[in-house]
Amino acid sequence: MNKEFWGGRRVLVGGGCGFLGSYLTPQLVEAGARVTVVDSLENGSPDNLRPVAEQVEFVRADLRDPGVCDRVTWGQDVVMNLAARAYGMDYSRAHHGDMLVYNLLCTLNPLEAARRNGVERFLVVSSSCVYPDDAPTPTPELDAFTGLPERVNEGYGWAKRVQELAGEYYARDYGMKVTTVRPFNPYGGNYRWTSEDRAHVMPALVKRVLDGEDPLVVWGSGRQRRNFLHASDATRLIMKVVEAGVVATPVNIGYDDDVSIAELVGLICEVAGRAPAVVFDTSKPEGRSRKCADATRLRALTGEYRPRVSLREGVEEMIGWYERTFGRPPRVSQPH
Template identity: 35%
Template sequence: MSQSSALYPLDHKSTVYIAGHRGMVGGAIWRELSNRGFTNLIGATSQELDLRNREAVFGFFQDVKPDVVIDAAARVGGILANNSYPAEFLSDNLQIQVNIMDAANSVDVDRLLFLGSSCIYPKFAEQPIKEDSLLTGALEPTNDAYAIAKIAGIMQVQASRRQYGRHWISAMPTNLYGPGDNFHPDNSHVLPALIRRFHEAKLAGDSEVVMWGTGTPRREFLYVEDLARACVFLLENYDSPETINVGVGDDISIRELGEIVAATVGYTGKIEQDLSKPDGTPRKLLDISRIKALGWAPEIELEEGIRRTYQWFQAHNSELRAK
């Protein structure tokens, strides 16, 4: 179970490999570690290293021989992308995490953090969702392929701990957002999609914006810099085979979220709901009592996080426009 941080301190000179360091999550973790004085951070772009290529991943690990691995690499997307490409979401994510963990075992990496997703939990899990609800019910069909891949990752962490005595852990973040997010009009998650939609509607002078579904599902949103702090905290304060939730402990309806985004962006038109589109899971709120008991808590409120994210979007909009 949980161990004292004094037993497992992170050496700032350790070689830390962050898989997915160019993504929103990996980038935030890189910045957090850099700000804390870590001097040997390692990353490789997808062009430099295809994590689905097993031979290439093993060769990379033999060359780098990291002391710590943080797996923030994944094929990710919103409800439309997950529902449209389940085969790729299952296959790509299984290959990525299996290759990383097998390669890490091949060079005796003792410290690894695997990042999953709150979609691993049953669609109708009791709210707020405790870690032990894993595998107790059916998954949400629109993202079940991605969820199964992430569940397999948790199992591989547990198997490596059991077989090799590794200090590997897995953490399940709630819905994430922030600088570096994917703002694609079709394949992004709900919050960045809404930021882009309301921003473009304001510029175009549109009289209304249409949101998917009924607007009643409730979601929890964690600012990515809070997650980065949690990752470092867990590496130094947590050592257990059981996955641990990372969230904010509060949720909001999608309709309310849209209204906050509209106000942040400065859009003043009407907001309509497209009832022909799917809602997804009715509610998904994580129980974060275990990580809070260890001494961690989020710092960035939702309105502030959305404001910062919108500022980042505006600063990078020209390069995002074609994506």
């Protein structure tokens, strides 16, 4: 936590009541920043910020509105924009137009307002979805316009690509310090459940195991591999990349240690003390066969930061998340 960098800085967190915001905002407060959060609450909750409510100014507003963007970016030193529709694969693959247009509006408008108001630093939160399905793995920070973005997240991926491009041009044309990060699969216990089709893979699997689904039908072959990074580590890394002042060079937020979905299901079942019959449904999409980050750039920039939360600890935390969200899991009959 670099208090020298963040201490006294005025930081606007767009979408700060959401999942990643619930980790980032308290970390910024702890580092001494003067934080304002703007959030429309379309997928976030002020409860997420309860531990720091006294120290944070909260504005409920929609960042698609240029007038709002002008007001909230005024007087800020840094804008970290997490506002977006970032739902799971099931929603994303059926709503490419919505994911493209919505995500462009609530990212380009704050960027332009920040420029007009002379904000020095701006964070573009992109995604690993900018990479094509056949990208090499572990994936280095490829040029964002290599091939098509990840097919199941195509509309979302294009929005992220254009947002990155705008940030790069604004850095070049106006001298703004625009930092771009590409998170892979952050997860954690502050996840807010809305519905099955919007859920991300980790909470969706934890819920289904603890709901007692048996047989447990898992989308795809189970051989698809992912890197999971606890969100508190992801946001600490994002802060470090902003501190480093990286401009016009995207940085992956993720590592190369991946697990297969079958292994993850096994770990969740073990931690939860469940043993359902697991069926892999290959008629359903599974996304890229392997998705993990080449973390060479991240490691160099963050002084070889080592994630604090292991996957097992994170899964244990997700069991607590289930109980807080849905109550005590139903009892199940004898394991197979």
